[in-house]
Amino acid sequence: MMLRDIRKNYQHGILNERDMAGNPLEQFNKWLREAIDGDELEPTAMSLSTVDQHGQPHSRMVLLKEVTNEGLVFYTNYAGHKAAQIAENNHVALLFFWQSLEREVRIEGVARKVDEAISTQYFHSRPTESQLGAWASPQSQIITSHDVLDVQFRYYKEKFGDTIPKPPHWGGYIVSPVTFEFWQGRPNRLHDRLLYELIENKWIMSRLAP
Incomplete structure (x- = not known):
C-alpha cells in the first residue's frame, strides 16, 4: 500500500x-x-x-x-x-x-x-526507580552506551539507600x-x-x- x-x-x-x-x-x-x-x-x-x-x-x-x-x-x-x-x-x-x-x-x-x-x-511521590533515574541520567549528553546509565543507577542506589533527595x-x-x-x-x-x-x-x- x-x-x-x-x-x-x-x-x-x-x-x-x-x-x-x-x-x-x-x-x-x-x-x-x-x-x-x-x-x-x-x-x-x-x-x-x-x-x-x-x-x-x-x-x-x-x-x-x-x-x-x-x-x-x-x-x-x-x-x-x-x-x-x-x-x-x-x-x-x-x-x-x-x-x-x-x-x-x-x-x-x-x-x-x-x-x-x-x-x-x-x-x-514518584516511584523509587524514577527518583534514581533522575540522578542517573545526564539528560541530553552524549554517552558511550546504555551501560553508563546502569552503572550510574547502581551507584546512586547504593549512595542514597531508601532516602533519595531531589x-x-x-x-x-x-x-x-x-x-x-x-x-x-x-x-x-x-x-x-x-x-x-x-x-x-x-x-x-x-x-x-x-
Whole structure:
C-alpha cells in the first residue's frame, strides 16, 4: 500500500460552540477526563515544542502531571536541551492527540519553573526507580552506551539507600496558556476547530476552517 492511500474518515463527534465551556482550561479538563476514561494508551502524553537560539524548533513527548487554574505542569531535567531552550525563549507549544476520540488540542503559552517546594513534593511521590533515574541520567549528553546509565543507577542506589533527595537540576515547569485550539475530526476532512484566545484577560472563542 502506498502511504498516500492511507487515510481515515473521522466521524466520532462534532463541536458546537454552545456546548463548549467559557474557560478553555475547564473544557480541556473535560476532554482529558474522557481520554483517561477511554481507550487512550497515554492520555497525558503531550508533544512539547521549543525553539533554540538559532530559531530551530524542537519537539518531544513529555507527560502532563497537573492542571491548575494557572496552567499545565510537567517535570524534567533542568540541565537538558528543553530546559536550555526554555531559558532562551520561554514561549512554547503543547499538543495532545487522543486517537480513539478523534480529538486534538493545541496549546500555546509561556513556561516558567514551578516553586522548588512543589517540585520536591512531586519528586518524593514518584516511584523509587524514577527518583534514581533522575540522578542517573545526564539528560541530553552524549554517552558511550546504555551501560553508563546502569552503572550510574547502581551507584546512586547504593549512595542514597531508601532516602533519595531531589536533584538540584530537576524540577517542574508550568505553561500558562494564551491560546487553546480544540480539534474534532469530521467526515470528508471538514474538521471542527474552535480557537480560544486570551485577549485583555478574557477568553474569546472563534471557529477556524479546517
